[in-house]
Amino acid sequence: MDDHLVIAATCTVAELLAFAQDPDAPWPRARALITACCRAFSSSFKVWNTVTVGGNLCLALPAGPMISMAVALDGMCRVLTPDRRERLVPAGDFVTGAGRTRMLQGDLLRSVSLPAAALExxxxxxxxxxxxxxxxxxxxxxxxxxxxxxxxxxxxxxxxxxxxxxxxxxxxxxxxxxxxxxxxxxxxxxxxxxxxxxxxxxxxxxxxxxxxxxxxxx
Ligand SMILES: Cc1cc2nc3c(=O)[nH]c(=O)nc-3n(C[C@H](O)[C@H](O)[C@H](O)COP(=O)(O)OP(=O)(O)OC[C@H]3O[C@@H](n4cnc5c(N)ncnc54)[C@H](O)[C@@H]3O)c2cc1C
CATH class of the missing domain: 3.30.390.50 (CO dehydrogenase flavoprotein, C-terminal domain)
Structure with a gap:
């Protein structure tokens, strides 16, 4: 089994939920948490098809459920910088306040990686x-x-x-x-x-x- 689950920043909540609800997918305990977080978006299922995991983290609203998920499962955010370098930021440190993150001008959030130890x-x-x-x-x-x-x-x-x-x-x-x-x-x-x-x-x-x-x- 892989030792990480890597979620692309562009992954929609609908796509993540489909994975989390797949009975054949690994890590059932983590998938239960991921499912609950996907379902924690306010309003209806309609937003799930457009909102992305990365967008939710970068918007950094207090009620951002992808933030809840990434922090609970020891996520590591992979950030690409304008000079083509890469930074790793623990999800627990990524959001610093309402609407505030560790992203700098021109940074792109590429993915969030969840380690198997947390997923188990x-x-x-x-x-x-x-x-x-x-x-x-x-x-x-x-x-x-x-x-x-x-x-x-x-x-x-x-x-x-x-x-x-x-x-x-x-x-x-x-x-x-x-x-x-x-x-x-x-x-x-x-x-x-x-x-x-x-x-x-x-x-x-x-x-x-x-x-x-x-x-x-x-
Ligand atoms: C009906 C409705 C209900 C909602 N309910 C909730 C809710 O319960 N909780 C909540 O937190 N929000 C909610 N929202 C607000 C918002 O839609 C969500 O926070 C959503 O997850 C934002 O993701 P997005 O992909 O749409 O981001 P976008 O709106 O596309 O982007 C948000 C910001 O992040 C930047 N960004 C996006 N992706 C990246 C990336 N990969 N790298 C760098 N910067 C990036 C964008 O440039 C922009 O500044 C709701 C919105 C609506 C319309």
Whole structure:
């Protein structure tokens, strides 16, 4: 089996979803997360045919579900520069704020590479929006590697940039809550029409706890 899944920046969400829902494709746990992220776009399936993975990352909206996916699965962004060089940027560092990325003038995002080690982890995705099919107000992913005990919670949509909360071993629910409360500082929480910051914060804590419970099979 390949040791990476490389997703072209020009891959549409519809194409990615077709792969993620192919029962014969590898990495079923990762594909469940990819499917959930593809389905997290607001509005209807119509946008899936035109929007691209790269465009979603480069637009860097807080509710960018391809950002959620790439960060949760330890993505590495391959960026081509105007002088024909190449830079690798971890997906977790790619978005630096609402509408802001590490892309420089003239850069082109070529692809996002997901390593097999991440694709093999147990996954879960929890999302909340103010209305059905509305823009995500909070999207929390969880991944767990039983062989190493590593458990990562990634918060997107509620925050201006992705927030990864890594644990060397699964935390207790109170520890998870305490860590998130410490990290979810007011300036980090999105304040727009898609959800009040206090509500987003509270929902994020609940979604993260739900993710932990699911990953632990409770
Ligand atoms: C009905 C509707 C619902 C939507 N829902 C959501 C939602 O839930 N979440 C969300 O995040 N957005 C949403 N959007 C906004 C937007 O359509 C998406 O963010 C989409 O993923 C952007 O991708 P695109 O391929 O259309 O990018 P484009 O609009 O083509 O590009 C976005 C920007 O990135 C640049 N760019 C694109 N690709 C590259 C590349 N490979 N390298 C360098 N720069 C590049 C473009 O030049 C442009 O500046 C929605 C839009 C509509 C109309």
């Amino acid at each position: 982890r147990h996954t879960t995705t929890h999302r909340m929006s103010l209305r059905p099919h509305g823009r995500s107000a909070a999207l929390v992913t969880g991944t767990y590697a039983p062989d190493t005990s590593r458990l990562d919670i990634v918060v997107t949509a509620a925050t201006n940039r992705p927030l990864t909360v890594p644990f060397l071993r699964p935390p207790s629910p109170p520890l998870l809550r305490a860590r998130l409360q410490e990290l979810l500082k007011p300036g980090l929480i999105v304040d727009d029409v898609h959800g009040h910051p206090a509500w987003r914060r509270q929902v994020t804590l609940q979604l993260a706890e739900a993710a932990l419970h699911e990953l632990m099979g409770e």
